[in-house]
Amino acid sequence: MTKKTESRIVFWVFLAPVLFAFIMVMVIPFFLGSYYAFTNWTSSARVDNGLRFIGFKNFTDSLTDPSFLYSFGITFVYTILNMIAINVVAFALALLVTGNLRFKNVYRVGFFVPNLIGGIILGYIWQFIFNNAIPSLGSLIPALGFLADPDKLMLSKNTSALAAMVIVGAWQYAGYIMMIYVAAIENIPQELIEAAKIDGATPWIRLRAITIPLCAQAFTVTMFLTLVNSFKQFDVNVSLTSGGPSTMLMGQPILGTQLLALNIYNTAFISNKLSEAQARAFVFFLVLAIISIIQVYVNKRKEIEL
Amino acid sequence: MKAAQPRRPGTIVAEIVTALIFLLFLFPFLLVLINSAKTSFEVTQYPLALPTRWGNIVDNIVKIWTSESVRYPSSLLSSTIITAVSLILINVFSAMAGWALVRTKTKTSSVIFFIFVASMVIPFQIVMFPLLSWFRTVTVATGIRLLRTYQGIILSYIGFGAPLSIFMFHGFIKSIPLELEEAATIDGCHKHQIFFKIIFPILKPIQATVLVLNGIWIWNDYLLPLLVLGKGNDVMTIPLAVSNFAGAFVKQWDLILTAILMAMVPVIIFFLFAQKYIVKGMVAGAIK
Numbered sequence: 001m002t003k004k005t006e007s008r009i010v011f012w013v014f015l016a017p018v019l020f021a022f023i024m025v026m027v028i029p030f031f032l033g034s035y036y037a038f039t040n041w042t043s044s045a046r047v048d049n050g051l052r053f054i055g056f057k058n059f060t061d062s063l064t065d066p067s068f069l070y071s072f073g074i075t076f077v078y079t080i081l082n083m084i085a086i087n088v089v090a091f092a093l094a095l096l097v098t099g100n101l102r103f104k105n106v107y108r109v110g111f112f113v114p115n116l117i118g119g120i121i122l123g124y125i126w127q128f129i130f131n132n133a134i135p136s137l138g139s140l141i142p143a144l145g146f147l148a149d150p151d152k153l154m155l156s157k158n159t160s161a162l163a164a165m166v167i168v169g170a171w172q173y174a175g176y177i178m179m180i181y182v183a184a185i186e187n188i189p190q191e192l193i194e195a196a197k198i199d200g201a202t203p204w205i206r207l208r209a210i211t212i213p214l215c216a217q218a219f220t221v222t223m224f225l226t227l228v229n230s231f232k233q234f235d236v237n238v239s240l241t242s243g244g245p246s247t248m249l250m251g252q253p254i255l256g257t258q259l260l261a262l263n264i265y266n267t268a269f270i271s272n273k274l275s276e277a278q279a280r281a282f283v284f285f286l287v288l289a290i291i292s293i294i295q296v297y298v299n300k301r302k303e304i305e306l
Numbered sequence: 307m308k309a310a311q312p313r314r315p316g317t318i319v320a321e322i323v324t325a326l327i328f329l330l331f332l333f334p335f336l337l338v339l340i341n342s343a344k345t346s347f348e349v350t351q352y353p354l355a356l357p358t359r360w361g362n363i364v365d366n367i368v369k370i371w372t373s374e375s376v377r378y379p380s381s382l383l384s385s386t387i388i389t390a391v392s393l394i395l396i397n398v399f400s401a402m403a404g405w406a407l408v409r410t411k412t413k414t415s416s417v418i419f420f421i422f423v424a425s426m427v428i429p430f431q432i433v434m435f436p437l438l439s440w441f442r443t444v445t446v447a448t449g450i451r452l453l454r455t456y457q458g459i460i461l462s463y464i465g466f467g468a469p470l471s472i473f474m475f476h477g478f479i480k481s482i483p484l485e486l487e488e489a490a491t492i493d494g495c496h497k498h499q500i501f502f503k504i505i506f507p508i509l510k511p512i513q514a515t516v517l518v519l520n521g522i523w524i525w526n527d528y529l530l531p532l533l534v535l536g537k538g539n540d541v542m543t544i545p546l547a548v549s550n551f552a553g554a555f556v557k558q559w560d561l562i563l564t565a566i567l568m569a570m571v572p573v574i575i576f577f578l579f580a581q582k583y584i585v586k587g588m589v590a591g592a593i594k
Binding site: 006007010011014015017018019021022023024025026028029030032033036093096097099100101102103104106107108109110111112113114115116117118119120121124125126128129132133136137140171175176179180182183221222225232234235238239261264265268274277278281282284285288289292 | 317320321323324325327328331332334335337338341349350352353354395399400402403405406407410412415418422425427428429430431432433434435436437439440444461462464465466468469472497498501522525526527528529545548549552559562563566569570573574577581584585588589592
């Protein structure tokens with residue numbers, strides 16, 4: 001056996017296990033899905049049983065369905081608010097725990113803990129907080145009596161329920177993003193800060209002129225992570241609000257906090273329109289790809305400016 | 307240890323503010339703990355009060371432990387098996403693939419690597435429905451059951467977890483000097499021996515990152531087990547079990563919170579032991 005053949009055999013043998021799994025769960029489903037999106041595929045119309053090609057009908061149906069358009073809008077709003085909330089909280093926490101604090105390692109670990117627990121479990125915990133703990137606070141403290149009003153529960157109205165999801169999202173994710181900022185802040189050369197101090201720069205100026213510009217690369221990473229994760233949010237959506245409460249749009253009842261990922265899931269398993277759900281997933285993917293490319297591009301330009 | 311620095315008033319304010327935020331951050335977990343020790347009446351009437359009898363927590367834990375919709379011991383075992391086996395296989399297989407892709411400089415090798423990297427932007431939503439029908443087709447054709455089984459979900463985790471893991475191994479292996487392997491070849495080592503005896507041990511820091519990132523994801527994942535394992539299956543993970551229970555016993559917060567507490571305890575214990583690696587691993591994974 002020549003050296004070259006041995007190398008080639010080793011190459012394929014070493015690659016075989018991942019390649020097999022990857023082809024089975026990614027490549028084949030991806031191509032099947034690209035086809036199914038243009039058919040009348042449902043759980044009854046399977047490949048061997050009445051599957052027909054129907055062109056772009058699934059896409060046009062999706063894009064004229066109020067619930068899908070509404071989910072798009074609300075996912076954008078949620079993503080933007082969540083990105084802002086997570087990053088502001090995370091950066092503020094990072095500044096605090098990189099300071100001269102006695103228990104800073106304890107704080108870091110504590111802020112990180114929510115990130116270890118799955119979104120589905122966190123959502124149930126906060127459902128209890130919003131529906132039981134906070135109203136109880138209202139009945140204990142007369143000045144906060146409005147909290148106990150059953151009509152004013154955070155999860156009972158669309159806008160406040162969305163805000164509730166942002167609170168949970170920020171709480172879950174801020175500790176992780178904080179750790180990335182901490183790594184960036186601790187990489188800033190101490191001499192730079194000392195020199196600025198000697199020149200009489202106030203903490204605020206040091207933050208604006210040194211810390212933020214030198215964290216520019218970290219911002220690109222954190223913005224990307226928070227953008228993608230907020231846009232794909234599913235678990236907290238399911239367990240905190242299940243998409244509710246319902247509301248009306250264009251004469252149709254729709255779920256008021258149903259983000260895109262949940263909309264796709266419900267289209268498939270509640271409305272039983274698998275092929276349309278597949279088309280929606282493609283639209284979801286394209287939009288996500290476009291906005292994340294824009295985000296990375298904008299951040300990279302900002303990196304140079306700073 | 308540094309000598310204690312003189313503390314200015316500003317620092318003390320920052321310390322107090324941070325400590326308060328810290329308590330606020332962990333308050334939800336405290337609520338879970340105190341309400342797991344209440345009766346259902348107490349939970350709804352006084353969710354913020356301390357429990358009147360801490361012994362209730364034992365009763366509640368026993369109820370969850372024996373509950374038919376949680377099946378705690380079996381769910382914990384399933385979660386552990388799925389996470390552990392997936393992690394071991396992702397780690398070894400991705401390292402092997404990463405090494406093969408770095409050390410083979412052919413066009414095929416670059417194309418395969420590019421496909422792995424490109425696949426990382428594809429959201430799970432786009433493949434999840436066809437995945438189910440494809441698994442069904444495979445079962446019909448070969449008789450091998452993939453839906454509702456360990457092998458199906460572990461295969462899925464390897465496929466979905468491999469691209470990022472390969473990417474991280476690839477980046478690290480590129481920086482290992484080739485001379486190391488050439489020396490071993492001269493000494494008569496075979497290729498596979500070079501990998502398992504020399505390269506794999508060097509990869510320890512990246513292995514830690516790969517294990518942590520994939521471990522947190524797999525342990526907490528909800529959507530993939532929901533689809534591949536399904537509801538009411540013998541094989542059930544902890545997140546599925548909790549959501550199953552919360553769906554079946556709506557508003558029974560004493561028991562739901564106990565189930566949540568029991569779901570969190572193993573993770574928190576594990577975290578306290580491996581804290582340093584976990585935080586490091588996750589940050590390294592993000593920056594890569």
